[in-house]
Amino acid sequence: MISVCLATYNGEKYLEEQLASILPQLGSDDELIISDDGSTDETLAIIERYADQDQRIKFFTGPGQGVIANFAFAINQSQEEYIFLADQDDVWLPEKVQTTLDYFQTHPEIELVISDLVIVNEQLEVIEPSYFDYRNVKLGFFHNIVKNKYIGAGMAFRSSLKIRILPIPSKVPMHDMWIGLIAAYRNKSALITQPLTLYRRHDNNASEINTKASFFQQLKWRCAISYVLFKRIFFHA
Template identity: 55%
Template sequence: MATYNGRHFIEEQLNSIFPQLSTNDELIISDDHSTDGTWEFLLDLQKSDTRIKLFQNQGQGLIGNFANAIQQSSNPIIFLSDQDDVWQLDKVEKTLPLFENSTTQVVVSDLIIVDNDFEVLVPSYQAMRKTHSGFWHNLLKSSYIGAGMAFRSDLKTTILPIPPDVPMHDMWIGLLADYHHGVVFIPDQLVYYRRHGLNASEIKTTASRIQQFKWRWNALQLVRKRIKEIKKK
């Protein structure tokens, strides 16, 4: 989980996550120097649950914050989490069995987009984005969504470090895994994806078409560069 000034929202998300964790699980939280009491709340919560492992982001911004959390993780399957969403109570139970297939690197579930009061805005993120796997499809119109994403820890050697100039961390992870046909999208709606006006990410970008093209071209070049680097190792 990456946090930044999420004190107003984070308890609901944590309450949806904790019942799904086993004693061997860990909740890695990287905080980007919150100033609203989020960090102090987490420090206090950590005293009662040793599965919580707290780190402060040494970089800057959303992508660096998630990269820091991913770097600190140690278990074989990593679930990404926003601070202001709420998981369905069977999210972990429905996701983990999909990794029994050795070719699956990333699993992305559907989301229900809701407002701050959990009124449904969009019943299916995947239907809205016309989601399906495929490198080129998602390079042109990414449907990788971190809030619904889980992936193998083995991918860390491929995705880290995350270049600061990629459009978004989830797109970077998805493209690198999809290059080897390792992404599975599932229709299960396992997250209430909350939009409240203070979110750090957008559902639909307001950038110009020229800017979007530049982002995608840059993402393609960065993915190709990383794959070449990996092949040389």
């Protein structure tokens, strides 16, 4: 029923804690897809140790082209009905999977959900109790093109959305923005206001809460993603 897509790269410091939070929530027929993008630390050893003990873990060597391509590759390997995205340095709260599945089952029209997160530091101490409140998260296509609030660490979607998501264009700013906007255009996304993830912030995060990119760089990104989005939407209309 569930495919968890976890993209890794030099994640030895926090990976075991994340794996320990995900695996107990999965059923015997679920899968944890791990795509590694060329780690040079102990990440591979950690993955191999867990995979030897748990057949639900499916390990792949990623494309080596960065975090967006790595997540796209992992999503492409998924086989189950519901796809969850996972970052290597976060921690899932124990009720995350069941709460998300319950929402999908009671809202059959919804293709994608984003659940709230608690922003924490390296020691999992609370920085902000609600990512949604801190970032003023709202649904909406044009709203999130102008200022993206969609976050992959809280994201899950139905496998039927894969045909619209993949391939993820190389020029988009981040995979979660692309996926969120694809669902938002169809008005089939929803927010779960209950925090279900400890969203860890540290010096080596692959993403930023508040971008440091210049105005012109952000404008360039918005133009690029708008162009490829409307091409994809038109093609799949």
